[in-house]
Amino acid sequence: MSLRNIWLLSHGAQRHGGDPRVRALTAPILPSSSLGRALVNLSTNHYGLPKEKTSENGRVARAKVLTIDTMNPTVKNAKYAVRGPIVARAAELERELNEGMKKPFDEVIKANIGDAHAMGQQPITFFRQALAICSYPELLNDSTFPEDAKSRAYRILQSCGGNSMGSYSASQGIDSVRQDVARYIERRDGGVPSDPDNIFLTTGACDGIMTMLKLLVCGEGPTRTGIMIPIPHYPMYSATLVELAAVQVNYYLNEEKCWSVDISELKRALDEARHYCNPRALCIVNPGNPTSQVETRQCIEDVIRFAAKERLFLMADEVYQDNVYGHGCRFHSFKTVLFEMGPEYSNTMELVSFHSTSKGYMGECGFRGGYMEVINMDDEVKAELTKLLSVRLCSPVPGQALVDLVFNPPQPGEPSYDNFIKERTAILSALEEKAKLTEQVLNTVPGISCNPVQGAMFCFPRITIPEKAMIEATVRQIHQRQPDVFYCMKMLEEAGICVIPGSGFGQKEGTYHFRMTILPPIDKLQILLNKVKEFHQKFTQKYS
Amino acid sequence: MSLRNIWLLSHGAQRHGGDPRVRALTAPILPSSSLGRALVNLSTNHYGLPKEKTSENGRVARAKVLTIDTMNPTVKNAKYAVRGPIVARAAELERELNEGMKKPFDEVIKANIGDAHAMGQQPITFFRQALAICSYPELLNDSTFPEDAKSRAYRILQSCGGNSMGSYSASQGIDSVRQDVARYIERRDGGVPSDPDNIFLTTGACDGIMTMLKLLVCGEGPTRTGIMIPIPHYPMYSATLVELAAVQVNYYLNEEKCWSVDISELKRALDEARHYCNPRALCIVNPGNPTSQVETRQCIEDVIRFAAKERLFLMADEVYQDNVYGHGCRFHSFKTVLFEMGPEYSNTMELVSFHSTSKGYMGECGFRGGYMEVINMDDEVKAELTKLLSVRLCSPVPGQALVDLVFNPPQPGEPSYDNFIKERTAILSALEEKAKLTEQVLNTVPGISCNPVQGAMFCFPRITIPEKAMIEATVRQIHQRQPDVFYCMKMLEEAGICVIPGSGFGQKEGTYHFRMTILPPIDKLQILLNKVKEFHQKFTQKYS
Incomplete structure (x- = not known):
């Protein structure tokens, strides 16, 4: 857009005169990006500040x-594919469908994000009853609410300033909630002690992970902090590392061995990274996202030994710990294994573990509840962590309340117990069934191969993309499209299925994947899988 | 601690043998900070990594x-005094009182933070009823809940994925909530249009402010981004700027003119800063925190003119917009003034305004609800802002729901209207009364002078500290104590009153202040003010 056009726009705006509100309503907004960029490039003064630009006729156009x-x-x-252009296009397609536009499908099925409730999963009744009471304590007098929901809510409110969820909590989180979390961890880990002082309540697990990464980053140039993350990985990690200007050190998960962690690969990645940065931390996601593997106890022990030997701070992202479906698979927390390895490790190894209320059977993503437990953290660093958290005051108190409920659920003999178990079991059984169905159907498609969905809520199948399609993707470089982006965009446009290309998570060069959640209700998942199958066959045919 | 002692500790730990859980329970934790520091300082290898340390007897002690x-x-x-050592000591004193320790007071009165509910303010019934329904939608069938609470909750739930607050929202926030916020802004600003696409829902206002600051920071050395902030200021600003390694450019509010913004001072600060950084944004807090001034319309117009001329991005922190008590004071939003100044400004000036559900009459800090409205933001930057927000997925949905309720409250004729107005008026009238009482009582104390509390929830009185006290503060350099820190710590220990020293907010050299909230119930506020008075007199006497 030329400067003259800009002038015309602002001139046009001024013709209205009179009431500034009328002018405001009718005045066009000054054109943005490309103009601003052009002007800034042309015209910065000696402070690097853009100067005023004078157009042909002497009017001023501000950069x-x-x-x-x-x-x-x-x-x-920073890149974050999980909410990138494909997801934006899916929302656009939904709007177009609503406006009556014709598409080759009747609805967009979103399998792009682990958002259980959005996929129709119902909340656990007990949690929501107690949260309603916490919101509106008058309900303590309502005889239709069960006594255990009331007593939990009462206890939470007693721990809130002024007995209201509207008060800020302590920066680290509400005391009694951290106590309940610590007791839960002790039960989970067969008695390994957990200290509430080591528990920090966070705004979802992301907040905790980002905060820990921020604490760890220092140095410049070749001593800049490196953080080891798995490839493929959940892109919140890489986006945060870019933001922090930390060095991302990739280690590849072994697709041939069901996406497990290989110690030799960790060693390779670390040794290479030491030439150009200072690798200080190792992130493990177990069960994996997007790869859904569940690490064996042996693997975890090997990882701990490796991290101890190589002086790495261990970050264990364990948000899918309740989502384990694979035959013979069991979740082992890093902390239990660490303590079982004896004091040589348990007294010194720095470990932080993350958990959340967003996944598991509860799937309460919207409440942004979560916690982290820090083990063997330096006391002064812990004080700095608390200070860092205090600048944002506290994590949302309704999320903290939910954390309490999830980790202190109804017990046998309490009125809500039976229904709680029934609801939880139904959700986890359905997820298990969907995990198996997904793996099974996808593996019937020539050109798709899918590892067992051992845990979490995703599959990450490998896809064969014909050479002609790769060429077409390269030719159509509209959004720097990689072959898998091209493939997923086509799947969205032709089948109405929204999945995320593997390149958004990282993958070995020359391999292509997509991430798909297993969350839709079983009948819709069946439809989705058949559509994927059909699409893949057509796509392969077209480009062969 | 010597390496030998460390060895003894770990040796002691190993003697237990047997069950690792017993060992874990009894094993002392390796000593932390000072040791770690010593070791790291002594022993980094050529990658800057700490090497293993061998103690006298050959055992390995890990740094x-x-x-x-x-x-x-x-x-x-980064520093953040609002939750610093004085607040920590206050919590400790509370514990000591609970344990029966004798103190010169019966309770600690916390006037350190703007946390209304913690000070006993009751939530607005309508908000909590609607939130309870959102949490547990079965309540839509409960005849004791008013129809307007039900219809608001229903509308919010309809906008949530799967009709559940447990779903993630769009990164920018729930569509319908952003629409309601935009309509509220239009009503507030007498018809100046507001576009829901310019509204971003945030986790309290802090989240929005931190996010915008993060977007703005670039450059190195003399072109490093400078951000102009008021002194005194809410320390979230300075803490965030330190974290972002941006340059804090101080402009001083005019204490003699009721803490108002002086354009000549802005100019001075800017001109000086341009010698060593690239000042790109100007932050204004109106009504002020901790200074409680309400800027005049003329001042706002002058600030906008200044920012436009000097090419500064304007950040207007307007979270106290409902808290205006001063005689003849009125809140003018930056946006209204901007639009009244005509298209020369309204079409080009980049402005972002922040608001929150934590302050005002609602005081719902714990829900972490907030929004920001961006005006004339470059479209590409807006897309980057959305991406940045998307990495943390979404702000808490209960907070978003509360934003909706606060900015779309009961209307005349609706069943909750009368009670809503009654509750709101009672809270705001009490705040007004407390603002006047605070100013009045403090100004009766020789050595304390307090500007009128025109708005917000704080007073920031100036205190005279006798020279002997200043010397004692310097001698007792335990926490690098400044005279006002010494004064406030004494007030806490002797009178049980927790306020924040002025140095935590910044103040002109040689002047001393403290920040105190006006939030305690009126009878407790009266007690608090009398105790402050008594303490100040005793303190002055002692050190004269």
Whole structure:
């Protein structure tokens, strides 16, 4: 857009005169990005500040202060495919369908994000009853609410300032909630002690992970902090590392061995990274996202030994610990294994484990509840962690309340117990069934191969993309499209299925995948899988 | 602690043998900070990694990976007095009182943080009824709940994925909530249009402010981004700027003119800063925190003119917009003034305004609800902002629901209207009364002078500290104590009153203040003020 056109726009705006509100309503907004960029590039003064630009006729057109070229480059460089252009296009398609546009499908099925309730899963009644009481304590007098929901809510409210969820909590989280979490961890880990002082309540697990990464990053150039993350990985990790200007150190999960962690691969990645950065932490996601593997006890022990030997801070993302379906698979917490390895490890190894209320059987993503447990953290660092958290005051108190309920659920003999177990079992059984169905159907499709869905809520099948399709993807470089992006965009446009291309999570060069959740109700999942199958066959045919 | 002692500790730990859980329960934790620091300082290899240390007898004592010396230095350097050592000591004193220890007071009165519910303010019934329904939608069938609470809750749930607050929302926030916020802004600003696409729901206002600051920071050395903030200021700003390694550019509020913003002071600060950084944004807090001034319309217009001329991105922190008590004071939003100044400004000036559900009459801090409205933001930057927010998935949905309720409250004719108005008026009238009482009582104390509390929830009186006290503070350099820290710590220990020293917010050199909230119930506030008075007199006497 030329400066003259800009002038015309602002000139047009001024013709209205009179009431500024009328002008505001009718005035066109100054055109944005491309203009701002052009002006900034042309015209910065000796402070690097954009100067005023005078157009042909002497009128002033202001360059924007904040443009894509003058914003924080680390934010710009971060990528986050889980909510990227494919998801945006899916929302657009939904709008188009609603407006009556004809499409080759009647609905968009979103299998892009682990959002159970959005896929129709019902909340656990007990949690919601207690949360309603916490919101509106008058319900303590309502005889239709069960006594255990009332007593839990009462206890939570007693721990809130002024007995209200509307008060800030302590920066680290409500005391009694942290106590309940610690007791839960002790039960889970067969008695390994947990200290409430080591529990920090967070805004979902992301918040905890981002906070820990922020604490760990220091140094410049070749001593810049490196963080080891799995490939494929959940892109919150890489996006955060880019934002923090930390070095991402990739270790590849072994697709041939059901996406498990290989110690030799950890060693390779670490040794290479030491030439250009200071690797300080190792992130493990177990069960895996997007890869859904459940690590064996032996593997965890080997990882701990490796991290101890190599002086790495261990970050265990264990948010899918309740989501284990694979035959013979069991969740082992890093902490239990660490303590079973004896004091040589348990007294020194720095470990932080993350958990959340968003996954598991509860799937309460919207409440942004979560916690982290830090083991063997330096006391001064712990004080700094608390200070860092205190700047954002506290994590949302309704989320903290939910954390309490999830980790202190109804017990045998309490009025809500039977229904709680019934609801939980139904959800976990359905997930198990869907995990098996997904693996089974996808593996019937030539050109798709899918590891067993051992845990979590995703599958990450490998797909064969014909060469012609790869060429077409390269030709159509609209969004720097990689072959798997091209494939997934086609699947969305032709079948109405929204999945995320493997390149959003990282994958070995020359291999292609997509991530799909197993969350839709079983009948819809069946439809989805058949559509994927059909699409893949057509796609392969078209480009062969 | 010597290496020998460390060895003894770990040796002691190993003597237990047998069940690792017993060992874990009895084993002492390896000593932390000072040790870690010493070891790291002594022993980094050529990658900057700590090497293993061998003690006298050949046993290995591991240095921690993460210590105060090896953590992120920007996090370490950030200060946040609102939850600092004085507040920690207050909590300790409360515990000591509960344990029956004798103190010169019966209770600790916390006037350190704007947390209304913690001070006994009751939630607005309508908000909590609707939130309870959102949590447990079965309540839609409960005849004791009013129809308007039900219809609001129903509308919110209809906008949630799977009709559940347990779903993630869009990164920017729930569509219908953003629509309601936009309509509220239009009503507030007498018809100036607001576009829901410019509304971003945030986790309290802090989240929005931190996010915008993060977007703005770039450059190195003399082109590093500078951000202009008021002194005194709410320390979330300075803490965030330190974390982002941005340059804090101080402009001083004019205490003699009721803490108002002076354009000449803005100009001075800016001109000086341009010698060493690239000042890109100007933050204004109106009504002020901790200074409680309400800016005049003329001042706001002058600030906008200044920012436009100097090419500064404007950040207007307007979270106290409902808290205006001063005689002749009125809240003017930056946006209204901007639009009244005509298209020369309204079409180009980049402005972001922040608001929250934590303050006002609702005081719902714990829900972490908030929004920001961006005006004239570059479209590409807006897309990057959305991406940045998407990495943390979404702000808490209960907080978003509360945002909706606060900005779309009961209307005349609806069943909850009368009670809502009654509750709101009672809270705001009490705050007004408390603002006046605070100013009045403090100004009766020789050595304390307090500007009128025009708005917000704080007073920030100036205190005269006798020279002897200043010397004693300097001698007792335990926590690098400044005279006002010494004063406030004494007030806490002797009178049980918890306030925050002015140095936590910044103040002109040689002046001393403290920040105190006006939130305690009126009878308790009266007690508090009398205790402050008595303490100040005794303190002055003692050190004169």
